[in-house]
Amino acid sequence: MGHFKEITLDSRERAELIKLDEHVAKAIADSGVKDGVCHVFVPHTTAGVTINEGADPGLVRDILARLAQLVPQNARYAHVEDNADSHIKAALVGSSVAVLVRDGAPLLGAWQSVFFCEFDGPRRRRVLLRVAEA
């Protein structure tokens, strides 16, 4: 049986990375699952989730700046809203990650953090977590 959890976040910028490490660790601890997988899923189309280095805030700015360079907000888009870039960034980054669970904790590398990726904030957002043994 899997253990399901939903959390709510409030982003504060149009584009922003928000660490989910404590939420992921708590969902795993609360589930009681010792070995398994935790799926972190973002049910939005202008946001995503990724795993990257959590130590240097400069790197977070670099990731967002490069994405903005690859997918500018003000290019010519057909989309009826002004956030086509946000959708395209979400497609590049992805809407879920799978975190392995070992000994009741997330099995991440020493430098890895799980980041919610806001591409069209500020907004209230949801993140879905599912922890299961298999």
Place this chain on the structure above:
Amino acid sequence: MGHFKEITLDSRERAELIKLDEHVAKAIADSGVKDGVCHVFVPHTTAGVTINEGADPGLVRDILARLAQLVPQNARYAHVEDNADSHIKAALVGSSVAVLVRDGAPLLGAWQSVFFCEFDGPRRRRVLLRVAEA
């Protein structure tokens, strides 16, 4: 025990996004799984799968146009065929997504659709779906 299903699609354009929502919902319903995960996997190297907004066809065109701008078909490539761009787009988008299952249905956001991403059509393509409780 997981439930496995294979579907066949016929794409009609070189680059095209094709909605898989009904296939995903049916695979989950047919499996009888109430809570779990549905993996949607594309066994091709010039196609992928992504989750994004399904309401505006203009946005679909924007996603494809931006990918074509980032990875042009006619740049200089070493690949022996003329579809290096298709492979690289597939690497950016990814070849699988994980959809959470809740109450016997896909747990997607209000605006989310699952899209097969054709990058080297038109062709007959396969999509593999696996639904499991854990």
Place this chain on the structure above:
Amino acid sequence: MGHFKEITLDSRERAELIKLDEHVAKAIADSGVKDGVCHVFVPHTTAGVTINEGADPGLVRDILARLAQLVPQNARYAHVEDNADSHIKAALVGSSVAVLVRDGAPLLGAWQSVFFCEFDGPRRRRVLLRVAEA
């Protein structure tokens, strides 16, 4: 119950794709799992994992060259180290893939290989594999 395995790789270039097919097949065979999912997870922030064509070494060079064009090493970055590009490439490619397991073997397409993506080598690297029935 899932079956967990860790392997070690030595990359030889700064940017390089290394095939993991044999490791994935062996992890699945050793697990005894007949039907399920194998998660391949990279616990590093300047490397990733992807699935793409394994037949043409020219295509591998194309993928790496295009990523280097999209995310140049020598742009202006805020990151304190000289590998911001490596981190950003990892964010684009992703840090895990899910491979379906069928009849005790990886269910990959005829042309698909699983590749470890080195973006800041040469280094000793780890790859985590988890095979489970669900």
